[in-house]
Amino acid sequence: MTQTIPAPTTSPRKVLLVFAHPEPRSLNGALRDVAVRELEAQGREVKVSDLYADGWKASVDRADFPALAPDARLVVAAASGEALTTGTLTPDVIAEQEKLLWADVLILQFPLWWFSMPAILKGWVERVYAYGFAYGVGEHSATRWGDRYGEGRLAGKRAMLMVTTGGWEAHYSARGVNGPIDDLLFPIHHGVLFYPGYAVLPPFVAYHTNRLDEAGFEALAEQLRERMRTLGTTAPLPFRTQNGGDYLIPSMTLRPDLGAPGATGFALHLEDGGQTAAGMTAA
Amino acid sequence: MTQTIPAPTTSPRKVLLVFAHPEPRSLNGALRDVAVRELEAQGREVKVSDLYADGWKASVDRADFPALAPDARLVVAAASGEALTTGTLTPDVIAEQEKLLWADVLILQFPLWWFSMPAILKGWVERVYAYGFAYGVGEHSATRWGDRYGEGRLAGKRAMLMVTTGGWEAHYSARGVNGPIDDLLFPIHHGVLFYPGYAVLPPFVAYHTNRLDEAGFEALAEQLRERMRTLGTTAPLPFRTQNGGDYLIPSMTLRPDLGAPGATGFALHLEDGGQTAAGMTAA
Numbered sequence: 001m002t003q004t005i006p007a008p009t010t011s012p013r014k015v016l017l018v019f020a021h022p023e024p025r026s027l028n029g030a031l032r033d034v035a036v037r038e039l040e041a042q043g044r045e046v047k048v049s050d051l052y053a054d055g056w057k058a059s060v061d062r063a064d065f066p067a068l069a070p071d072a073r074l075v076v077a078a079a080s081g082e083a084l085t086t087g088t089l090t091p092d093v094i095a096e097q098e099k100l101l102w103a104d105v106l107i108l109q110f111p112l113w114w115f116s117m118p119a120i121l122k123g124w125v126e127r128v129y130a131y132g133f134a135y136g137v138g139e140h141s142a143t144r145w146g147d148r149y150g151e152g153r154l155a156g157k158r159a160m161l162m163v164t165t166g167g168w169e170a171h172y173s174a175r176g177v178n179g180p181i182d183d184l185l186f187p188i189h190h191g192v193l194f195y196p197g198y199a200v201l202p203p204f205v206a207y208h209t210n211r212l213d214e215a216g217f218e219a220l221a222e223q224l225r226e227r228m229r230t231l232g233t234t235a236p237l238p239f240r241t242q243n244g245g246d247y248l249i250p251s252m253t254l255r256p257d258l259g260a261p262g263a264t265g266f267a268l269h270l271e272d273g274g275q276t277a278a279g280m281t282a283a
Numbered sequence: 284m285t286q287t288i289p290a291p292t293t294s295p296r297k298v299l300l301v302f303a304h305p306e307p308r309s310l311n312g313a314l315r316d317v318a319v320r321e322l323e324a325q326g327r328e329v330k331v332s333d334l335y336a337d338g339w340k341a342s343v344d345r346a347d348f349p350a351l352a353p354d355a356r357l358v359v360a361a362a363s364g365e366a367l368t369t370g371t372l373t374p375d376v377i378a379e380q381e382k383l384l385w386a387d388v389l390i391l392q393f394p395l396w397w398f399s400m401p402a403i404l405k406g407w408v409e410r411v412y413a414y415g416f417a418y419g420v421g422e423h424s425a426t427r428w429g430d431r432y433g434e435g436r437l438a439g440k441r442a443m444l445m446v447t448t449g450g451w452e453a454h455y456s457a458r459g460v461n462g463p464i465d466d467l468l469f470p471i472h473h474g475v476l477f478y479p480g481y482a483v484l485p486p487f488v489a490y491h492t493n494r495l496d497e498a499g500f501e502a503l504a505e506q507l508r509e510r511m512r513t514l515g516t517t518a519p520l521p522f523r524t525q526n527g528g529d530y531l532i533p534s535m536t537l538r539p540d541l542g543a544p545g546a547t548g549f550a551l552h553l554e555d556g557g558q559t560a561a562g563m564t565a566a
Contacts (some may be wrong), residue, residue, distance in 0.1 A: 101499075191398035
């Protein structure tokens with residue numbers, strides 16, 4: 001059973017959960033309800049963006065920029081920057097940006113489809129992450145390359161993924177055929193969440209979800225409740241900040257003297273070479 | 284200038300290019316035209332699926348399965364397998380599947396947005412890759428784990444990505460802050476293309492595309508033409524086939540005696556540990 005732990009005053013009070021599954025009567029729907037109930041039992045404020053239920057428009061296109069001249073060439077970055085500045089983004093996008101600014105913690109919840117997030121959630125990122133809001137922020141100089149990767153409009157906040165996958169945990173292990181889950185999620189952890197400033201918590205990953213019985217679900221639910229209770233205290237993935245001195249400018253390559261011995265690829269961008277992440281995933 | 288080389292009889296004759304950019308007057312639009320013209324000059328048949336122009340529906344949802352009972356719980360894998368078997372997938376999805384079966388080569392062309400494909404293309408994958416068509420194919424036994432990763436309905440065909448990115452090439456290099464491009468593309472190369480059977484060619488990647496002048500464009504175009512001339516002869520990325528003996532069943536982990544010394548993560552799944560890919564990308 002859940003023991004409700006009073007949130008210390010330093011803990012996050014406001015949580016936004018972005019939910020990307022088309023069926024409320026799914027495992028994802030059940031896990032969402034578990035998470036929301038636990039957070040509310042702790043006295044936290046919770047908002048849910050239910051993308052499918054809300055009929056979220058998944059593709060970024062001209063319709064996102066109603067102030068763009070009909071004959072103007074669409075350059076998404078330029079158009080979104082202009083629309084942000086002039087307040088002409090569409091109301092659904094503005095509402096999501098306001099929720100991101102409101103929340104202390106962002107949770108993205110989705111089934112892993114083709115080794116990434118569902119299209120509807122990818123389109124949420126593309127539309128809500130306007131130029132000047134989530135990228136194109138800050139100055140470029142000899143000592144910094146914009147406010148990104150640990151800095152930005154969403155710095156000081158925390159984010160985490162809640163992911164389900166039909167595949168076995170072993171298939172996503174260090175030598176599993178699908179590739180390691182931490183590497184598969186890196187483009188989201190590092191490129192979508194750390195990029196605009198979030199501290200990224202280790203993911204909650206539920207494997208082999210097609211064969212889950214009631215006892216399996218309850219065990220999973222308790223792991224999830226524990227993650228919801230520890231949102232404020234779980235150590236984030238130790239991604240290196242871009243402007244903290246670890247990267248050369250303007251090549252933005254990791255300094256030659258840094259990186260755990262033998263570390264390559266994504267693990268280079270963690271201060272510990274990637275030793276932290278695996279232990280936090282659900283069984 | 285382009286020298287048109289007659290395609291040998293063993294070369295691929297039919298090419299499907301799936302185009303995912305909202306603006307035809309973009310660099311992507313120009314590169315698409317270069318590729319199509321070069322392929323046609325070689326006497327190849329080319330079809331283009333222009334997702335934005337066609338108003339492609341980006342999200343998989345109940346509307347994809349018109350034969351599903353209104354009160355039935357939506358389980359996407361089950362529903363898509365049933366719809367494939369009974370011929371009740373939607374016409375737009377069936378048309379794309381027929382193009383995939385028709386083509387000898389599949390090219391996915393897109394701007395790299397948030398370190399992955401645009402939502403509209405991700406939704407193309409989710410909707411067109413039905414259960415029984417691109418996954419859930421083949422038997423599971425003591426010696427094989429379904430027809431996937433090098434086997435499947437699309438085996439014997441080739442695929443490649445054509446990608447543009449605003450970022451600098453160095454930022455996507457082995458120690459670049461964004462992560463290595465080959466690792467960022469692995470979930471697509473391995474998980475979307477190799478999975479249903481494609482041999483995956485090294486990607487065509489154009490970096491720093493926001494600052495391209497006319498000479499830069501022409502150099503890029505010539506590199507692209509050369510890639511179009513060599514679609515049939517370029518060596519694919521040497522991904523390990525799942526059922527070829529390199530993986531243990533059912534854990535699907537790489538045999539302990541395999542893997543280049545020091546190789547970790549995605550590179551383990553290449554027979555050469557990842558030494559091939561980088562050389563083929565455009566400057």
